Amino acid sequence: MEEFTPDLEGFTGVLSLRRGDDILGEWAVGLADRTAGALNTPATRFGLASGTKTFTALSVLSLVQDGALALDTPARQILGDDLPLIADDVTVDHLLTHTSGIGDYLDEEIDALAPMTVPVQALDSTPAYLAVLDGFPTKFPAGERFSYCNGGYVVLAVIAERVSGLSFADLVGRRVFDPAGMTASVFPRSDHLPPGTATGYKDDGRSNIFELPVVGSGDGGAHSTAADLHAFWQALVSGRIVSPEIFALATQEVTPDAGDGLGYGRGIWLDGADFVLAGSDHGVTAVSRHDPVTGATVSGLANIEVPTFARTRDLMGAARRGARVGGPF
Template identity: 35%
Template sequence: MLVLAMTACSPAAGEPLAAYLARTLPEGPGGTVVTARGDRIVHCQGFGLADRAAGTPATCDTVYDVMSITKQFTAAAILKLETMGRLRTSDPISAHLGPVPPGKRQITVHHLLTHTAGLPEALGDDYDVLSREDMLAGALASEPLSAPGERFHYSNLGYSVLAAIIEKVSGLGYERFLAEHLFAPAGMTSTGYVLPRWDRGQVAVEYDARGGSRGRPYDHPWASDGPYWNLRGNGGILSTARDMFRWHRALTGGTVLTDGAKEKLFTPYAPMPDSEESYAYGWSVLDTGDGRIAWHDGGNSWSLATYARSLNDGVMTFWVSNHAYRDSRWNLEDLEPDLTLGLLDRARSAAG
């Protein structure tokens, strides 16, 4: 996860968002940008191609892998279960997973949510074949990086453990629980692993640093119900810009979570090393001159996505590219902080 450095952004007076993007984005990558304030989209546009071989342009309805932005859905699902009375974030993981080794008996659900459980980042590559039970066994047998609650260590594995807890507590598959309790109430019809029935041409092809096609996300090894357990719960959810706006709209109101649950979701709990940010539940939180921003990015070797919300005035932006890196030509990570904060500023200005 990258650090969103606090940067002063001064939007040109009246500059249209389309003009800002045209002068900021390099020529070549494909992707989509959406900005909004409250329940209104300010700007949404695709740029470049979602599929070069087919000549398919990127649009606001193109489906992308949102990668680690998935973690906020996992965190929201845990809080939904808490409001349903099915668990508490203060519960030790043994309350839901059964006996655990002595060195991990102090780990709580809260520690997993805040990356302070002391678990390693991963057990293997995203697309390695790994079952839920083998993932849990590996997590419980792993060497602790620190004592529970002592230090922030970003852990994809910890969020896969949370996905397993969601399944065990709810009796539903991870994606099914999200679909029924988060996505459907939010009006998100194009978000998930396998439940949405996308047309294949709607899903963006990803491209590597040499410009070679890496296929669509589900062209890699997946189980019948989504990715295997190195990725499930911590990444791999597919979505569109419009659905990510709908998620923002749902979090602005009370559609999916109570006010108390949302307060927990966005509370900065764990200071992040070498950063002005702290980690909440599935979100990084940064205090700026314009108030508090909650954000998260997601990336792999090919794509990059960033999702940010201003908690004081309801401005949001989501931008994603299916070709984030090109040898000697562009690296969208270099643009990420300024582009994200610049989009928020311009959405704020355009919204009045």
Template identity: 35%
Template sequence: MDKQMNWNRLAKKQKELQFSGSIHVRKYGKTILSDSFGYAIHSEKIVNQTHTRFSIASGSKIFTSIAICKLVEEGKITFDNQIINCLDIDFPYFDEKITIHHLLTHTSGVPDYFDEDEMDDFEVLWESLPMYRVRCAKDFLPMFQYEKMQAEVGTSFKYNNTAYIILGLIVEHISGMDFADYIEENIFQKAGMTESGYFSMDELPESVSIGYMEKPDGTWKSNIFSLPAKGGPDGGAYVTATDMGIFWEALMNGRLLSEKMTRILLTPRENVVEDIFYGYGGYMELNEQGVVKYIQMGYDPGVNYRSVHYPNLDLTIVVCSNKSEGAYEMLKEIESLIENK
């Protein structure tokens, strides 16, 4: 794609959306478009830049999946292991038949601490458990440990955040490492994602964007009281858009998992709707020939993330935003530009 030729159209979309964030487009290992818009910190008029780090909410679930796949590859667990045999934590009302496979594919039926079909205000979660006390996977346990199953194990796909908290607990128990440290050592460092990490919101490093939510009167407030103090297995890593381009290259080139395990990670398993499926590594779109693109998305108050990787084109598009909306529309505009170049 020729950046100059298409810039006016992309700029028009950015202004229309008042998009705030970063975009990165990578093909055959080369950056073909990288740009940023809006403010990382509104009050100080600090602008977003290509090295600005953004929270990507559930977009980081794939890191948890890769961690599990790595432990399977090392022979420490299997996808068919029941969770009661992988943890020393008691879940008295959980079905003993729940396996790691069920957790990865959102078919476990465990109670979701944030059921997106039933709730739309993330801040309500922290009325009984203050967000500043949630800094690791075990801190989530009071929100679901003694709750009853919300569905039978092995039933159809239903997106579930609790499942990934449990997967993170398994990573910690089996590896003997803190979850964030395990991801840093086994994914970020190996992929070359030098700017990425799991950061506490009250101890943010340099070049990090603050998430913003629009209020009814058109002004903005930050999301500091809307999210856990530190991200974990179900979401909340901070990355640059460039780092996510690097991540997809490392994953597809076998630097994170073996070729066989990478195929297992990216195999379609659950039909979500029409041509959209879910595998251990997230969503994907299929046609008669196979996978068209892998799809990553993340949404939190003040956080909006979208990324796609087209395996047959070796093309990756990443859009990170520190507002609640806009990433999807920017992604579709970029896809349209590339398709009609």
């Protein structure tokens, strides 16, 4: 039988392979807190960066399921006079599928790691983001093409808050974390991380506290564990978060090639047979992929900027081949 040992050279975080209730392989490497000398463990909570967008999409789609929104609801209908440069024909679905064409406050087609334009400590709630979302002209007509848009997912959070009457973190908690049993998943303040949470580190050794909003919103900021992410995928595919019809919308391949050969649905990347949640930012790298056929989940969570996508793909490939996973647990 083939034996597979993952490459952990230069990796700092947790790499996990789970299926059902079984942990088939799990590795924790490096330090969660370099000052305290605290080690990463399988239970360490990591930032997910743009992996948060998957939770945003499902929270919004759950509101669609309830009839509080529709995919064709114009964003303007909910925004009123706010963000006037967003075109009147931009819909909830355009925002979910990154086809809105709206100008982006953090445009990854220009600079994926551009600094924030306001002090990060000012971004302590979703309404606070309105100031940084405003003033960006339309890039292209709605529906013309795929263009990954961080701002679009914050706009979705604004819409979801106004429709639901809940803060964004509470909405995600009620609509995603609670039904999935994700008891370790939170939206913490970066200046008050809960115990057991990894600090993110930049390449120069400094923490990322001055680089990211103090409280995340629709485009990033959730923190989770490998166990919680496996629970998330299990809950999603079994209908405990949204209905089968809404799940089909989330995983529908709206854009067959959104870059690097990956498809995109509504908040979920599609890599062959795998559903993928992924994000990367200053001091954060997170990838969680799930094979709905075998029920296997591979998650790679790091508190540094390190190649992780290929590691999770390779480990999932080994699991599919029936390889015996070797190395320390």
